[in-house]
Amino acid sequence: MTSRIAILGASGYTGAELVRLIATHGRMEIAALTADRKAGSPMAEVYPHLRHLDLPHLQRIEEVDFSGIDMVFCALPHATSQAVIADLPRDLKIVDLSADFRLRDPADYERWYGKPHAAPELQKEAVYGLTEFYRDEIRGARLVAGTGCNAATGQYALRPLIAAEAIDLDDIVLDLKCAVSGAGRSLRENLLHAELSEGYHPYAAGGTHRHLGEFDQEFSALAGRPVRVQFTPHLMPANRGILASAYVTGDARVVHDTLSQAYADEPFLQVLPFGELPSTRHVRGSNLCHIGVSGDRLPGRAMVVAALDNLTKGSSGQALQNANLMLDIPEHTGLMLAPCFP
Incomplete structure (x- = not known):
């Protein structure tokens, strides 16, 4: 049986990535694509790399007939999904890729995103979408909140160790x-090629990055007490990828064994041999996350490095993984594509 899919916000990077993945899925049909400024345009005009696909034209959300839709992917900007999802039919299954339903406590959402939660009743039914740790809840959910890509990478490196x-x-x-x-x-000036290329820089330093809300929520729940990590993201001049290096106090071999055992049966989470560290180039375009562990010259210290593609495993691939569970489709369907290298 084929499920009919709508992607809201298809003109963004995560929307286009969803189209790319679903194109070879086999159990999903894209029935509607929406955009705001690009409404009325063919997808091939917005993303020429998708011109070989027979896709519906982009339209406004209010123009979509949801009566024949089984699943909605909401790939809209932060702070817009709450209101949009609140107006969707109650029988729709929804995977939201924004930050609007990630934080369980509406007060935490207001703290990190600077405005009151617009749909607190919906928040009560939202399930956090880190697939490998919330499978049972996701299977029975109507609304799943995709994680932040940075938050997912850090959690894959650290969750089993904290637990x-x-x-x-x-x-x-x-x-x-x-x-x-x-x-x-x-379009942003600081992201122009001449502004960004040939250099790295930190941003949201000093504990101000919004994904810290997810780290606080998830790590503290695991530990049964507050856990506050020191976290600094850096912007690199690359199109895709996240590389997270976690510096921890603990026996490096125990750290490696703990991660290896935790992920032994996970098809998308691969722990490398001890001492081997991952690279973003080896997961590009895939739903894989590579994790490596190294010791340190200082006794009792270890480094855990996780690499994933922010648009795939960090966002749209994760969303499709969750949708498969919600629609009772094998979890890996449409997601076993190999990384693109070089």
Whole structure:
């Protein structure tokens, strides 16, 4: 049986990535694509790399007939999904790729995103979409909130270690490099090629990055007490990819064994041999996350490095993985594509 899909916000990078993945899925049909400024345009005009696909033209959300739709992917900007999703038919299954339903407490949302939650009743039914750790809840959910791409990468590196108390929970430093597509497709001066290329720079330093809300929420729930990591993201002059380096206090071999055991049966989470570290170039365009562990010259210290593609495993691939569960489709369907290299 084929499920009919609508992608709201299809003119953004995550929307286009969803189209790319669903195109070879086999169990999904794209029935509607929406955009605001690009409404009325063919998808091939907005994204020429998709011109070989037979896709509906972009239209406004209010023009979509949802009566024949089974699943909606909401790839809209932050702070817009709450109102849009609140107006959708109640029988629709929804995967939201924005930040609007990630934080369970509406007060936390207001703290990190600077405005009151617009749909607190919907928040109560939203399930956090980190697939490998919330499978059972996702299967029965109507609304799933996709994680932040930075938040997902850091959690894959650290969750099993926190749950197993394999590291010092009060001494976690997370240094993260992320590609420019994570900032979206909107025109911004600081993201112009001449402004960004040939250099790296930190941003949202000093504990101000919004994904810290997810780290606080998830790590503290795992530990049963507050866990506050030190986290600094850096923007790198690359189109895709996230590389997260976590510096922890703990035995490096125990850290490696803990991660290896936790992810032994996970098709998308691959722990490398001890001492081997991952690269973003080896996961590009895939739904894979590579994780490596290295010791340190200082006894009792270890480094955990996780690499994934922010548009795939960090966002649209994760969304499709969740949708498969919600629609009772094998979880890996449409997602076993190999990375693109070089």
